[in-house]
Amino acid sequence: MMNTIARTLLQERSQSPVHPIQLPTNGWRSTRLAEFSSVFLRIALGGSFLSAVADRFGLWGAYGYPNVAWGSYPRFVAYTAKLLWVLPTTTVPAVALGATVAESLFGLLLVLGWKTRLTSLLSGLLLTTFALSMTLALGVKAPLDYSVFSAAGGALLLATYTRFPLSLDELLRTKLVSCCLPMANRSRHDHNCVQAEISTYVI
Secondary structure (H helix, E strand, O other): OHHHHHHHHHHHHHOOOOOHHHOOOOHHHHHHHHHHHHHHHHHHHHHHHHHHHHHHOOOOOOEOEOOOOOOOHHHHHHHHHHHOOOOOHHHHHHHHHHHHHHHHHHHHHHHHOOOHHHHHHHHHHHHHHHHHHHHHHHOOHHHHHOOHHHHHHHHHHHOOOOOOOOOHHHHHHHHHHHHHOOOOOOOHHHHHHHHHHHHHHHO
């Protein structure tokens, strides 16, 4: 009896646990939802970055217009100084410029879908930094109201995806695969090398 119980426990331990995400689901619906969420996250995050940059250069209107946060670059620099009150004031313009360049670059790359995984990871880290800075300077309500934590979480989630429909990554991956076919006559080593090369287009 004890031997039977011991064997049963060993068999259970040897089996890998089923992750909740891996539970059986409707394959077609899950695939479609993943594809939609990938495109939606890319466009939403990229558009948000580009919209914020446009605001600080007055492209949405001057300060005082509805839904305009800054309306000019000097006002954005002043806001940055308010968030980064712990830093010397001489460093604020450089930080504001760096944030503007990063948001512009990340926004463009996300909308186009180029190097999406890496861009999403860096975007998540940048947004997390924004959220923590806002929390320290303005309190936790400000980043919660502006959904900065949610955006950071969405960016980090997007970084875990491996396929990005309607993107340059997917276009280049498809072209690379088609160029490498047929692969039936390739050795296993060559096949693995090609697959590793393909994977670099979505990192």
